[in-house]
Structures are given as C-alpha cells and as structure tokens.
Amino acid sequence: MGRRPKDYMKNKIKRVKMKSILRAPKGMPDILPEENLLRRKIFKAVEEMANFYGFGQIETPILEETKLFLHGTGPTSEIVQKQMFTLKTPGGDILALRPEFTPNIIRAYLENGMSNWSKPVKLFSWGPVFRYEQPQRGRYRQFWQCNFEILGSSDPIYDVLTIQIFYNLLTELKIKNLLIEINTIGCDNCRPIWQKNLKNYFHSKQKFLCLDCKNRLKTNPLRTLDCKKESCQSLKEEAPKMIDYLCPECRKHFKQVLEFLESMGLPYVINHNLVRGLDYYTKTVFEIRKTDDNIALCGGGRYDYLVEMLGGKSTPAVGGAAGVERLVELIKKSQKIDLFVKPKVFLIAIGELPKQKSLKYLELLRKAKIYTAESFAHESLKAQLRQADKLEVRYVVIVGQKEALDDTVILRDMKASTQEVVSGEKIVEELKKRLKNDNINII
Ligand code: ATP
Ligand code: MG
DSSP states (O other): OOOOOTTHHHHSOOOOOOSSOOOOOTTOOOOOHHHHHHHHHHHHHHHHHHHHHTOEEOOOOSEEEHHHHHHTTOTTSHHHHHOOOEEEOTTSOEEEEOSOSHHHHHHHHHHTTGGGSSSSEEEEEEEEEEOOOOOBTTBOSEEEEEEEEEESOOOHHHHHHHHHHHHHHHHHTTOOSEEEEEEEOOOTTTHHHHHHHHHHHHHHTGGGSOHHHHHHHHHOGGGGGGOOOHHHHHHHHTSOOGGGTOOHHHHHHHHHHHHHHHHTTOOEEEOTTOOOSOTTOEEEEEEEEETTOOSEEEEEEEOTTHHHHTTSOOOOEEEEEEEHHHHHHHHHHHOOOOOOOOOSEEEEEOSHHHHHHHHHHHHHHHHTTOOEEEOTTOOSHHHHHHHHHHTTOSEEEEEOHHHHHHTEEEEEETTTTEEEEEEGGGHHHHHHHHHHHTTOOOO
C-alpha cells in the first residue's frame, strides 16, 4: 500500500456523536409501516371514488408563493393569520408550505390552461398539508388531506355530488353514524347585509366575547361564528342567521341542495353557525362528522369567486377535503383489520454460496409473483425456521452448502412436516403446482 498523503488526518471525517437522539418537529409524527398499510387502504378507496366520478389526480408543489394563500385562503382566515409555515429562499422568494389544496389547484388550473378543458373540470389530490397549530387529538402540524374539486359549474347538483363523494368514502371505510352539517353563507349580493347585522349584534355583546372574537369583529365579523371557545357558544344562538337574508338566487340554490340531499337520503342538519375557516366560500358550506363526536372528518363548500380572485375568468366551483389522520384514528379505534399480506414461501440460506444462490431464487420467485419472505441476516437454520413459523408460511425453500453445489433445494412443507430435494430449476414450477393444489392465490 502506498503512503498516505500528508493531509490524511486533516481530511478524515470527524464523526461527532449526538448526546441525545433528535426528535421529529412538534406535531409532525413519523408514519410507520403498519399505519401506512391503513393509509394505502384509504387511498385505494379515494382512488376508486375518483375513478368512478371522473376525477383526475393533480399533484401541486408542497411549497407555493405565500401570496397565493394571502389572496386565496384569505387574509382574515385563521390559517393565514396564525397557521402558515413560511420561508425565504436564498434567492429572496417568500414561500409557504401549503396549508390546504384549493388555492394551489386553482393556480395550477389557470397556469396549465385547464380553463379551456370541457367543464366541469374534476380534480382530486392526496398529500401532506401544514398548519402551525397546537398539536392534540386529531390535530397535527403536518397532516394528510384527500381533496376533491369540481370547477366550472354553478349547478347545486355538484354541491351535493361533492358531499355524496365524501359521504361514500367514509361509508366505504365503514365509518358509521355520520352526520352532514350544512349551511349557506350567501353571495356578494346578500352576505353584506347579514354581515352588517351580525356585526351590530356582536357589538352589543362585545363585553362577553373572547379576545380573539373582539378582533374578529373588526376584521371579519363572520369569523366570530367560527369561534371554538366555550364562552362564545351561547352568544351565537341568538345571532342573525344568513338564511333570513338570502337573495332569491342563493335561496333557490340552497333549497335545491337540501332537496337533493333529501332525495338521496343523506343524513343532514342545517347548522346556521357553520361558516368554515376559509375566506373564499360562497353559498353552500358543509362538514361531515360522527353523530357522537364534534370533530370534523371533512369539510368544504362552494367558492364561486376564487378563480376570478386569483386572476382567471369568473368560474363557479365547489370542493372539499377530508383529514386522513382523523380517518386513520377512527378506523384504528373501531375496526380490527388484518392489513398484512402473508408471504406464501420462506427462503432460507445457510452459508455464503447458498446466499448467493438464494438471491437468484428470490428473483425467480419474484418474477413468478410468488410472494416470498426471507431472514438472511440470521445465520442458523433454527432461527430462520422460527421466523418462517411465525409468519405461518407453509412452504420453506432451504439452500445449504450441499444444495448450493448440486443446484438443488430442500422444499419443506411446514404443515405436513415433510421435506424433499427438488432441482433448483424446477422449484418455481413445483411451488406453483403446490400452491394451486392448496387453492392459495399466489400474490
Ligand atoms: P377544524 O375546524 O377541525 O380546525 P378546519 O375547518 O380547519 O378543521 P379544513 O380546512 O376544512 O379544516 O380541512 C379539512 C379537514 O382536514 C378537516 O375536516 C379535518 O379532518 C382535517 N384537519 C384540519 N386541520 C387538521 C389538523 N391540524 N390536523 C389533522 N387534521 C386536520
Ligand atoms: Mg382549523
């Protein structure tokens, strides 16, 4: 070996051991394999729903310009005021981790010329969103949403179809006792009159309002109805209701929505205080929850002005989103589901040459779609057999030194406690035959 260069010690990587292990950021839990199996099941249900109703999947960047949410989600929304994660790039751009999907989708709709597609344009998304909130049950700082949007129609049938899709999704996931809460928050013609009356009403109760609501009264009086504080709840009961101020068009729209819900047999209640936390809604707003729990599983509504607000042509639209973690928690609590796909075969290698051969067998089995497990890190036959037993695999393929040299394998039937030597070339065929005789699906 040649002499080490002089600056060898200087270049040597200095490994520093941390004093304690690092933790994930607050409210952003890791998602481990078992939970991901459940999430995949949820995604499958979302995908089936999307395929049936003709929604195309859209992926937008996780980071967007902060001003998209300022204009889209709205400056008086809690999300923009308190919950956004923003950053400055080295080039000076101000970006935000998306706190929701809708403004991003509208941005993409406009940027990619989707306004020229035949209407309505139906899009769905699945992915993480970020909100700076106090973590607690069902509330995280990074959480997943599945999101459905229908762009380009003002027909109330699409308000109901959106609700139906989320209702179906929850039902497919066997979540029971669902309740749809619905309301209308009017349009630019009728809402200002309601808002004025609402403001006057809450002004007269100002001394009873929480500090946040006192501020909301100045910036957006409608938000007072969204307050979750116990002390503000009773004040809301007497507050003026939008339904008493609706213009003829909004009244007709809401009436049709209720009629469609009724005819579809969807369980709903009108909640006059439901305004939702985002600034862009018009007419219909909804949430779905379980009857025995106040926590919303999904929510959405119509937003007829947003496309125009973000620079496009006037385009009525409706959509909603469900929180994946809230679904996961519910399913975990109420259902026992076996998510693991069991391997059909277990492959054992004892020694170096057998390991080399086994890698080849593993590839042959993969190509034949025979789901095979291994535990190559264990050296002893006993430990590997124990693992096969634990996985309840019926057929075990063993490659020892002799078999590796002879190009054979030992095929062991764990159920019958028998074993025989099979030619390495024939093993896939032999396993296929036995699995077929046992009526076991290969994958
Ligand atoms: P909430 O009133 O519970 O704060 P929201 O009105 O802010 O909900 P949306 O913006 O409508 O929620 O988001 C749609 C769905 O996303 C909610 O119904 C909920 O299931 C889920 N969700 C919202 N915030 C969180 C969070 N911080 N952690 C986990 N899921 C969330
Ligand atoms: Mg919220």
